[in-house]
Amino acid sequence: MNGKTHGVILGLVWAVATAVGVAVVLSVGILPSPASDEAHTVDNAMSLLTALSVPIFTLVVIVLGYSMVRFRQRGEPTQDGPPIKGHFGLEVGWVVVTLGLVLFLAGYGTVGLIDIRTHAAHAGNELVVQARGSQWFWEFTYPEQKISTKEELVLPLGRPVRFEVSAADVVHSFWIPSFRMKIDAVPGMVTVVHATPNTAGNYRDDFNFRVQCAELCGLGHTGMTVGVTVVEPSQFEAWVARQSPRR
Ligand SMILES: [Cu+2]
Known part of the structure; x- marks a missing residue:
């Protein structure tokens, strides 16, 4: 052959x-x-x-x-293999x-x-959500709505969201698996990431609806997770109304 x-x-x-x-x-x-x-x-x-x-x-x-099977050396080798020289065509192609x-x-x-x-x-009409990471929890502030929560991240369906991400202590990473977006949360600066939720859902039905810290940030890192709930805009307004105003 x-x-x-x-x-x-x-x-x-x-x-x-x-x-x-x-x-x-x-x-x-x-x-x-x-x-x-x-x-x-x-x-x-x-x-x-x-x-x-x-x-x-x-x-x-x-x-x-293929080389292991076809060109196998049986027993002890008695001589060196043939020397390998350059191959211009192969190198250029590679x-x-x-x-x-x-x-x-x-x-x-x-x-x-x-x-x-x-x-x-x-898209305009962006909802601004400030997400702040601390060891070891997330706090979400909705400046327009003047509310703040650590319990869950509630978002209206179909409205673009501008996440302004920061950190209180060490570097964290803001990640929502079902949105496919992730950005570092760095002390002393604000990083921005956008997402437009297009499917209603929540953490209880699908664990990919969650904010998860994706940067090892200490002992409680793996538990630095909080549910995301995407609801109809009217339900979002009702949720906002139920929250106590930020002091
Ligand atoms: Cu972390």
């Missing part, structure tokens, strides 16, 4: 494994339920990255496995393909990031 035949066999196995692998990773739903307008942008990027990693993974595993992939992904990611950042910001 010459080098060309090995190449054809490897190419065929690689193509089949890649097709099967891409079909499998795209059909398996590993992501939490999406519940914001911005979520699909993140999910699409996740699917693209996962699908693109399959051909690279299968190439490495198949070449390795650089061009990987550079192209990196540039494509950087462009794709940048477009998605701009999309997420501008979607809510341009």
Whole structure:
């Protein structure tokens, strides 16, 4: 068997494994339920990255496995293997393909990031929620509504939210899995992230409806979580009315 035949066999196995692998990773739903307008942008990027990693993974595993079986050295080796010399075509191809992939992904990611950042910001009528992380709880202040709560984060359906995130003591990270958004909460500064809830829900029915600290911040870090409740705008107004005004 010459080098060309090995190449054809490897190419065929690689193509089949890649097709099967891409079909499998795209059909398996590993992501939490999406519940914001911005979520699909993140999910699409996740699917693209996962699908693109399959051909690279299968190439490495198949070449390795084929070499282990086909070119196996039985017993003690009696001589060195043939020396490996450079291969200009392979090197150029490798650089061009990987550079192209990196540039494509950087462009794709940048477009998605701009999309997420501008979607809510341009929609107008934003609800402002100030989220402040402390060891080890979150406090939410609604400046327009003049209320404040540590019990749960209540949001109206369909209205863009501007989260102004800060920290009282150490670095925390403000993360709502079902909204697919996360941003550091840093003492001494305010970081901003936008989300537009598009699905009603709450923590009791779906644990992805929660604010979770995503930055190790001390002993109570894992418990630094609070439920998110997304309700109809009228129910949100009723909830606001039930809260005692902030002193
Ligand atoms: Cu934490």
